[in-house]
Amino acid sequence: MDEIRLEESALFRGIPEDRLEICCNMLKGRIRICRGQETVQRPGDPLQGIGLVLSGEVEAAREHLQGRRTMVAVLRPGDLFGEAVALGMLESAPVAITARTSCRIWFFSPAALFDPSREHLELRTILQRNLLTILASKTLMLGERLEILGQKTIKGKLAAYLLPRAPGQPGTWFGIPHSRTGLAELLSTDRSALSRALSELKRDGILVVDGNRFCLTDPDKLAAWLA
Amino acid sequence: MDEIRLEESALFRGIPEDRLEICCNMLKGRIRICRGQETVQRPGDPLQGIGLVLSGEVEAAREHLQGRRTMVAVLRPGDLFGEAVALGMLESAPVAITARTSCRIWFFSPAALFDPSREHLELRTILQRNLLTILASKTLMLGERLEILGQKTIKGKLAAYLLPRAPGQPGTWFGIPHSRTGLAELLSTDRSALSRALSELKRDGILVVDGNRFCLTDPDKLAAWLA
DNA sequence: GGAAGTATGTTGCAGCTGCAACGGTATGGC
């Protein structure tokens, strides 16, 4: 099973193991179990608190009209979602959360973190510090998404997405956590047009594809597509 | 002058006025004065700390190759930049910071915020809490940028950008903080193509434009362009 | 006042993308 232990998550990093239970009680969390494909959170739903993925795989995506979606991130055990909404004082979520696989999610209220009481102050300090780090790296990740979506062509988007994910050694295979349809949503482009772009890159000897696995045979030629 | 007082900034919200000086000393800030058009921070530069705009107007933009840019945000007095990079433990900045006008920027080190000493703990707690709120709202802002850049057509991008900024009462004029060129960079599109799209929207009676000021005469028709 | 530089609107054109449709394959339920 891919169940994560809380102390391995970024949120609880640095919390002594014997204090975990205190933290959990303090945050008043409750666990929700979702089946695969289940919608965890619809955009506009009243906020359920901050979610921490315990097991399974979860997607965060912006839903546009007519079923079109722009994927924001894939969440794995240990990842958080909803923290920006909760801390930013919005009353409803702007993104949809969907379970890719059956999963367990721990929802907790951020209010307890800022309880003015002096109780467990040192634990709350660690949690707040961790939350800062998590939000900072999420901001950086979103910045990279801007870099990708800012590209003008599909091959440019592919280059902006694949190049930072490829191993340093050129010609090495690496996997991505997306199906073709998912990749198209991530790049906010049309699936068939993406398929065509990949075919051309293959034809020109720039990369090789096998399902979710890629091998950049000519990274420089791919980088030439960056605007 | 548009100089901001520190206690009006989001970072120092809730700090008693007579403690401000303590905070400033604690954070070891130093002020940098920049002329208009000056580059404050090039992507890849070693980090100078977190920046707080005291006066003037500053741009944050991702620079692609060949001078193309995707604007990320306009920063006004009281706004922060670099906090995600500093807290996310990156050693260099991924975005370029440019002064639009002459400006004064206060750089400070985030390290003092997490000093393990007990000194001024209550002040540091407030600052950390404020930083969390700032990062959360920046995350939400970036999410909106994804919504905009995820649109497939220029008119869609315009709709995603203008509709949330228009006053509730249709037919009201409102301004945006961008020139045409700047708006094109914000939408990550070509300036002349943007100009063409705006002309067509004007021709079809959907909006009226006067420089940086817009008036949506038919918001519903504009919303129809959202993918 | 003049010159250089910058911002803006227009237009023609090549090219890329979105869309729809089709066929093939894999997966799952009955």
Place this chain on the structure above:
DNA sequence: GCCATACCGTTGCAGCTGCAACATACTTCC
């Protein structure tokens, strides 16, 4: 085994966009 569903690649076509070039203001700086 069979059907339904989903995923993926291919293709034709209309349409939108990027790009280059040009003309017109407007600003700035001598």
